[in-house]
Amino acid sequence: MVSHAYYSNASGTDPNSGVTFSEPPAFQSHPTTGFSSVVASKRRRQFARGSRSRPRNSSGLLAPLGVRSVSRSLLPAEARRGLRDVAPILLGVAPFALVAGATAVNAGLSPLQAAGLSLVVFAGASQLAAIELLGDNAELLIVLATGVVINLRMLMYSASIAPHFRPFRTRWKAACSYILTDQAYALSVARYTGVSADLDPTARRWYYLAVGGSLWAVWQLCTLVGIAVGARVPPVWGLEFAVPLVFLSLLIPATTSWPKLVAAAVGGGVAVAGAVFSIPLNLGLIAGGIAGVAAGVFADERLTGDGAQNADAADRGGSH
């Protein structure tokens, strides 16, 4: 939602990202193949800004709403801390959710179906892909497979954050899984592994629930607003063009190294070929995804010599 989930990316999402969305910072830095150092360093600063302690800025965005003074008495410290850290990210997630709601009704989903998609799936990039493919009347299996492929990146987040969640009760694990996004992952892992952080399980849970829960609430609310708005926008305005624009804003921050640029070029090229030559079943996107990943791995190995080892080092460095 991203994601910026982007991928997020944060880029999340995404985290940029992807849902996330837009910024997956733990996995995107690649010291040995530094492509676009300006953007990469900007992104590192940004991530640091979002994740480190900011005592002087504690009044933050929530102060004008009176939320802070209320939360001080009602919420544990780590929950307040999480709300403070996530506040600026919520502003970036809101438009992504608006687009997800508006394009869903534009693609012919009923308002209830559009809201259900956000509530049940809660993963922006895969929601938009599903909306686009449903609008094109693609095969249902292709709609599903495409959405799953897009969400596969969350396997990495699940594996990376699992050790921190191990003491949680089963039902908390389920709740935490449901609200796992690029941004919730990125902020929480940064908090858990920060220099000063040696949090007990309850504190860890509060922080994660504050971050992930507010992302969830904003996502649901803004989807509803988008549904209400999207139903009133005439087709000639071409609202569906906002979908590739969202993916573009997740793609650019996700392309942080030469191998990732190769993956993007091959993925985009194969998907275009799939559209031009009318590859059946809208398989072009999945083919592009597979070809792009293969090309990225290959380019990584060629460019760095022993790509896998370096990549692992980068990932570990980022996520721990």
Next chain:
Amino acid sequence: MATEYGPAAVWGIVIALGVATFGIRASFIYLFGRVDEVPDRVTNALRFVPPAVFAGLTVPAIVAPEGAITIVGNERVVAGLVAAGVAWYVDDILATIVAGMAAFWLLRFGL
């Protein structure tokens, strides 16, 4: 762009994608709590999923919205380049959407 699928098909996709996505999210947290790491090769490959898939979702919708590559007279290409520039320099989803849609509407309605 309007789906011809009925309510059963749409809800089927919502549920199936929701269950699959929850399964992905819960996999290591919940089911395989004792496994510490994804195999290195898988982790390495998964890093390339976002750029590959996001490009696959972006590029065809911009250069070939009707199924044939159209550059001349395609307002999406210009709007997409404007949006890409904004995304590169500002790195903000809202700014990217606003810039791209503004350029798109300007070319479609204003010129």
